[in-house]
Amino acid sequence: MMRIRSRRLLPHTIAAGLLLGCVGTPNVNGVAGTSAAPNAAWTPPAKHDSAAAPAAPIAVPADLRERLQELTLNDIVDIALRNNPATQISWQNARAAAAAYGSTKGQYFPTLDLGVNGNRVHTSMDSAGVTVTTDQYTGGPTATLTWLIFDVGGRSGSITAARDALLAADWTHNRLLQDVVLQVQTAYFDYVANRALRDAQQLTLREAQTNLDVTNERHRQGLATIADVLQAKTQASQAQLALETTEGAIQITRGALASAMGLPANLPYDIAAFPPLQVGVVTDSVDTLIAHAIRSRPDLAASRAEAEAAAARVTQARGAMLPSLLLAGSGGPSYVNTLAGPNTNYTITLGLKVPFFAGFSRQYDLRQAEAQERGAAAQSEQLRQLVVLQVFTSYYALQTAARRVRTADDLLASATQSEQVALGRYKAGVGSILDLLTAQSALADARAQWIETRWVWRTALSQLAHDIGVLDVHGESPLRVTTDTSVFHR
Numbered sequence: 001m002m003r004i005r006s007r008r009l010l011p012h013t014i015a016a017g018l019l020l021g022c023v024g025t026p027n028v029n030g031v032a033g034t035s036a037a038p039n040a041a042w043t044p045p046a047k048h049d050s051a052a053a054p055a056a057p058i059a060v061p062a063d064l065r066e067r068l069q070e071l072t073l074n075d076i077v078d079i080a081l082r083n084n085p086a087t088q089i090s091w092q093n094a095r096a097a098a099a100a101y102g103s104t105k106g107q108y109f110p111t112l113d114l115g116v117n118g119n120r121v122h123t124s125m126d127s128a129g130v131t132v133t134t135d136q137y138t139g140g141p142t143a144t145l146t147w148l149i150f151d152v153g154g155r156s157g158s159i160t161a162a163r164d165a166l167l168a169a170d171w172t173h174n175r176l177l178q179d180v181v182l183q184v185q186t187a188y189f190d191y192v193a194n195r196a197l198r199d200a201q202q203l204t205l206r207e208a209q210t211n212l213d214v215t216n217e218r219h220r221q222g223l224a225t226i227a228d229v230l231q232a233k234t235q236a237s238q239a240q241l242a243l244e245t246t247e248g249a250i251q252i253t254r255g256a257l258a259s260a261m262g263l264p265a266n267l268p269y270d271i272a273a274f275p276p277l278q279v280g281v282v283t284d285s286v287d288t289l290i291a292h293a294i295r296s297r298p299d300l301a302a303s304r305a306e307a308e309a310a311a312a313r314v315t316q317a318r319g320a321m322l323p324s325l326l327l328a329g330s331g332g333p334s335y336v337n338t339l340a341g342p343n344t345n346y347t348i349t350l351g352l353k354v355p356f357f358a359g360f361s362r363q364y365d366l367r368q369a370e371a372q373e374r375g376a377a378a379q380s381e382q383l384r385q386l387v388v389l390q391v392f393t394s395y396y397a398l399q400t401a402a403r404r405v406r407t408a409d410d411l412l413a414s415a416t417q418s419e420q421v422a423l424g425r426y427k428a429g430v431g432s433i434l435d436l437l438t439a440q441s442a443l444a445d446a447r448a449q450w451i452e453t454r455w456v457w458r459t460a461l462s463q464l465a466h467d468i469g470v471l472d473v474h475g476e477s478p479l480r481v482t483t484d485t486s487v488f489h490r
Contacts, residue, residue, distance in 0.1 A: 060263065070272040073188055074474050076261055080184040081473060083262025087180060090173040097162075097169035104162040107155045110147035110327075117142055140342060142332040149327050154319025157312045164309035171302035177473050178298065182466040186459055187260040191253040192274050193455035194246055200447040201243040207440060208236040214426075215433060228433040235437045239444070277454050279405045280483040282464070286395045289468055293391045297469035300387055303380040310369070310376035317369040321362045323354045387467070394464040401457035408446070408453040415439070415446035 025033045029045035060068065061082065064075055071079075081087055118139035125132045148155060215232040218224035255265035263269075282289070294300065331346025355362060422439035425431025465477040472478070 060267075068268070069270045071269060072272050073185070073274070076188055076257070076271070077181055077184050077474060079261045079263070080180055081177060084180050085262075086176055087173075090169075090176045094166070094169040094173045097166040101159075101162040101166045104159045107148065107159065110145055113144045115142050115144070116140070135337075137337040138334055140332055140334045142330060144330040145328065147327040149325045151324035152319050152322035153315045154322070154324070157314070157316030157319055160312035161309045161316060164305045164312060168302040168305035168309065171298040171305060175298035175302065175469075178466055178469070178471045181471055181473060182462055184257070184260045185462045187253065187257040188271070189455045189459045189462075191250070191257045191271070193451060194250045194253050196451045196455075197448060198243065198246045198250060200451060201239065201246055201444070204440070204444040204447065205236070205239040205243055208232070208239040211433075211436065211440065212236045223429065224433065231433055231437055235440065242444075277458055278481070278483055279402055279454060279457050280481040281399055281402045282395070283480045283482050286392060289395060289464070290388050290391045292470070293387050293468040294384060297387050297467075300380070300383055300469075303376075303383045307373070307376040307380045310373040314366070314369040314373050317362070317366040320365065321355055323352055326351050326353055390467040391464070394460065394467045398457070398460040398464050401453065401460045404453045405457050408450045412443075412446040412450045415443040419443040 027033060031043055031045050035042040061079060064071065064079065067075075116139070119137070121136040121138070123134045123136070212229075212232040212235075215224050215229050219226065219229050258265050258267050258269065284292075326349075328349040328351070329347060331344070333342035333344050335342045419436075419439040419442070422431055422436045426433060426436040461477055461479065461481070462471060465471040465479055468479075470478050
């Protein structure tokens with residue numbers, strides 16, 4: 001039986017194969033729709049060649065172009081907020097939610113529709129062998145009014161849900177602005193830190209080159225060995241290598257900052273000198289900041305609004321199962337070609353609509369809305385717990401960063417004194433080149449840590465302000481910071 005069926009299908013299979021072979025791959029604008037083989041690249045049509053696409057204009061605001069080489073942090077944040085597509089998306093979403101809210105509020109008003117009707121009635125009748133044909137034309141304007149006078153929660157529930165969805169969209173937009181500000185600030189601080197590290201490494205390189213010159217002179221005088229010269233030369237080469245690495249990091253972080261602003265990475269720009277940092281710790285306790293975050297975090301407020309919208313949709317679904325009172329009316333003049341004047345007709349209907357049976361769909365809609373309400377409430381609580389953890393973590397990260405700054409200050413001071421003592425001993429001929437190079441290497445590390453700890457602290461301050469929900473669109477942190485050294489040891 002199986003063989004017989006296979007033989008019967010064979011001609012159809014051959015026909016299908018021949019048909020597919022004749023059809024082939026469709027062309028796209030004169031070229032094959034796919035590549036010729038799995039290991040071959042597809043050649044696009046000429047007008048879809050990405051290389052021919054015009055370059056996008058550089059979106060630098062006109063008021064900033066004249067000082068493109070001295071941009072401040074506020075300038076950079078402003079450019080990023082103007083150019084970032086995410087801010088445009090969230091803003092348009094909020095505008096759409098506002099329009100939806102306005103649309104649902106229209107349910108409180110009657111609906112009036114105007115129209116024009118025209119009809120042609122052709123009648124043909126046989127009577128005593130005679131065919132009588134008549135044509136009648138009727139038509140005229142009409143007006144139809146419908147109005148939901150009263151229902152039990154369905155209308156108010158939908159309007160409340162739309163209002164809460166608008167609030168959630170607005171809060172989401174505010175949070176996104178803070179996200180963009182934090183992203184730009186982090187890139188900015190990375191760039192500034194690398195520039196400061198480059199300046200420190202240039203000083204280290206000059207010191208290493210001076211040591212090499214001194215060691216070469218002492219070697220010519222017979223006061224140093226060739227091993228001393230080679231060690232000094234190695235130190236200078238290491239300093240040069242570190243400087244070159246940082247120069248590359250500067251270009252990378254500079255490009256990352258341009259990208260965070262929504263600008264090309266190769267844009268010729270630079271930033272103004274950043275004022276000295278006043279490192280400290282926040283004066284408020286972690287419990288105070290957590291309470292402030294629970295009140296102020298935009299994303300937490302958006303989550304609450306979404307939970308309230310879900311609760312309103314429960315009211316809406318429940319209202320769909322209850323009676324409603326409607327008013328309807330229609331009327332207008334009607335013109336008939338067989339009559340001299342128009343006929344005026346109108347109807348007014350006051351009705352009570354009682355939902356009876358719809359295949360249990362209304363009951364399931366209510367269950368769905370109730371489940372979504374519980375899920376939204378749980379999601380809001382989950383976010384609240386996450387907010388508490390984020391603020392707690394950021395708070396102690398900032399405290400730790402501040403303490404590391406103070407320790408780095410002490411480290412730099414002791415490393416500087418140690419290098420000066422080692423250099424003096426070496427010049428006096430009572431110290432070895434190894435002691436001097438060790439002290440200078442420790443000084444270079446101390447300088448790097450002194451710079452790194454400061455900008456880590458500044459980034460941690462922005463992170464804490466972001467996690468609390470108070471980082472404003474100018475990049476400023478309203479947190480109160482004290483430089484009282486006694487606070488660092490609590």
